[in-house]
Amino acid sequence: MGDRTAFRTCPLCEALCGLELTLDGEGTVTRVRGDRNDPFSKGFICPKGATLGALDGDPDRLTGALARDGAGFAETSWDEAFATVRERLADVIARHGKDSVAVYLGNPTAHSVAGPLYISAIVKALGTRNVYSASTADQMPKHVSCGAVFGDPFAIPVPDLDRTDHLLMLGANPLESNGSLASAPDFPGRLKAIQARGGKVTVIDPRRTRTAELADEHLFIRPGADAYLLMALVHVLFAENLTSDRLFDRVNGLDELRALVAGHTPERAAGMTGIPADTIRRTARELAAAERAAVYGRIGTCTQAFGTLNSWLVDVLNVLTGNLDRPGGAMFPLRAHVPTYRKGRPYTTGRWRSRVRNLPEVSGELPVATLADEIATPGEGQIKALITIGGNPVLSAPNGARLDELFGGLEFMVSVDPYLNETTRHAHVILPPPRPVQTPHFDFALLGLAVRDYVRYSPPLVPLPDGRPSEAELLGRLAVIASGMDAGTDALDEMIIMSTLAKATEPAESPVHGRDAAELRKMLDGETTTEQRLDMMLRLGPYGDGFGADPDGLTLTRLRTEHPHGLDLGALKPRLDDVLCTASGRIELCPPAFAADVDRLLAAMAEPVPGMVLIGRRQLRSNNSWLHNLPVLVTGSNRCTLQLNPEDAARLGIADGDTVRVTSRAGEIEAIAEPTDTVMAGVVSLPHGWGHDRPGTRTGVARAHAGVNANAVTDEQEIDPLSGNAVFNGVPVTVAPAAAAAV
DSSP: OOOEEEEEEOOSSSSOOEEEEEEOTTSOEEEEEEOTTOTTTTTOOOTTGGGHHHHHTOTTSOOSOEEEETTEEEEOOHHHHHHHHHHHHHHHHHHHOGGGEEEEEOGGGGGSSHHHHHHHHHHHHHTOSOEEEGGGGTTHHHHHHHHHHHSOTTOOOEEOTTTOSEEEEESOOHHHHOOSSSBOTTHHHHHHHHHHTTOEEEEEOSBOOHHHHHSSEEEOOOTTOHHHHHHHHHHHHHHTTOOOOTTGGGEEOHHHHHHHTTTOOHHHHHHHHSOOHHHHHHHHHHHHHOSSEEEEEOHHHHSSTTHHHHHHHHHHHHHHTTOBTSTTSEEOOOOTTSOSSSOOOOOOOOSSBOTTTOOBOBTTBOOGGGHHHHHHSOSTTOOOEEEEESOOHHHHSTTHHHHHHHHTTOSEEEEEOSSOOTTGGGOSEEOOOOOGGGSOBOOTTGGGGBSSEEEOOBOOSSOOOTTOOOHHHHHHHHHHHHHTOOOOHHHHHHHHHHHHHHHHTSSTTSTTTTOOHHHHHHHOOOSSHHHHHHHHHHHHSTTBOGGGTSTTSBOHHHHHHHOTTOEEEESOOOOHHHHOOOTTSSEESSOHHHHHHHHHHHHHTTSOOOSOEEEOOOOTTOOTTTTTTSGGGSSTTOOOEEEEOHHHHHHHTOOTTOEEEEEOSSOEEEEEEEEOTTBOTTEEEOOSSOOOOOTTOOOHHHHHTOOOOGGGTSOTTOEETTTTEEOOSSEEOEEEEHHHHHO
16 A cells, blocks of 8 residues: 555644645655645644654554553553543542542643543533643633623634734734634734735734744833733723724723723833833824724733733723724634534633632633642542643643642542653553544634634544544543443443434524434434534534535535535634623623722732743744654754843853753752843743653653753742633742852
């Protein structure tokens, strides 16, 4: 059997790029190129996507289940592994209760078919309140702000990059991240296109990133001070009558907001941000004057003490300038697999609280910053067992070193992960998912963040070996085990399908209103029950065939056979009425909890400014801790160095290449210094996701390029209280030459 060409969506970041793969007769990927026929990415590919073959064939990937054997691991059969999980979880729950089992979900779960379809079933079956994820280390402030303002935490407006004339970006570096909470293949090309049509791109960031270098204007800002800048921009819009009334008849809280920002002048903000007052005024005026403008804030605005205020104020600016929900502004994508006839309930938080620090639940989970507290603190509800799925919190969570110590004392831990890494080395059972080319792909989450409406399904390209469970079967079986049932994943899927279809026949607006669910079930197509669930979702979605109601509508079969490169569904469309589900039915522009948090912002102005603060940074050929076991991605610019301003380096007696010691309340690390004027004075920067020097792992390349774990010095006690998000930017640290620090 000779070489063949196949196509699929890249699963390695949020950009949704199409790939063209060449596979040999053994199913090995021998070449990766961009899919030039993908209507969204049009052949664009980044260095990460180009290495999908190397990732797929990484010899360190686990191929079978592992069970702890004394101090190490030994291969075991899948049936034995699942039997161990069933026995040990049941034992922990019987002795300590349901909340004694915790679940941690890593970022990769959003880049799969199985994660979105089965994880909620695992959590529901367990009945535990101890659910944690990478979301509270990344993006939860945006979910909380959108939940309060629009009623739906997943109604996240994205910049309409292809039609805007003015883009104001805060804390975002899409030239290296490829975009986040805004899925856009070839983000660099889209930014250049804004400039080519006479528009302006402004970047606000403590570093002069690659994105900032491309921008028309870059403004350095003191880490953690974004909320002061955003409040001042809102102040200028009101004070100079620069607001647009386009959405004012859909808004509550306008007068309250005006009063709230009355004293937040550019002069006040200048002292906190380091941005001159006249520059703040000019920025506000340019934003208001642009015919089509969008404000976009990303991870740098979320991972700080006022992350929710930042996320809220970004959308406040889009509303006040009249740019929310209109072409060229900030718009709501329309997912092909989500029905529009069923609206969500108004969003709320704090339905339960964490046991130790009394932190509120957000979006069904607790802050990862308190996971260590819940493991370490004795008493009823103490975490005794842990399930991790696609996550490495030892490297990605604040004060990960503390988690590293605590995981070893758990009574039981099971990990779904392709690697024996810094976190999974503590597991008693590891259940690795199959290779990427053996796995289907559909971006359930990311298609709701795309800057153009689009859909694509990638079927598996290589069959699974006999007896090898798919990723869906792995997670489905965990859900069945957690429920105490004695059944397979197909039975779980069947229950979900029939329940969903029955509910779909009830609303008058549904395309299948009044029809028989059993008859609809017979119409579903797909080689597995997982595919049949996706077919059901597409048929019920806004572009779907409605189970025959629209003969030209979308089905999974049509998507696979007629659109193997993906289907362009058009530019983003105004759809505020579809997404708005607050209790009032209006945009809540000044939620009381957010207004109250402004008092904390004001109080922080009186606190002493730290002499040195730490921020993270993105790297083009990296994605958190995922990709450090590929030789081509751990060299060159992917250096795990401590960047600092040359003025600070000279003051501290630090030269390029010196070993320096970085100390915080949480801990200390040593790193190699890299003086650079791309970092503002008073700021040091370490990339996220490194620190592969733990014993007992099986990631040889990563160990040989270990780097240092920035989260050994981030502080789990510091969070944004409205969202529970960890603070990774603006962490107070001291920096000194390692030799001097040791004296």
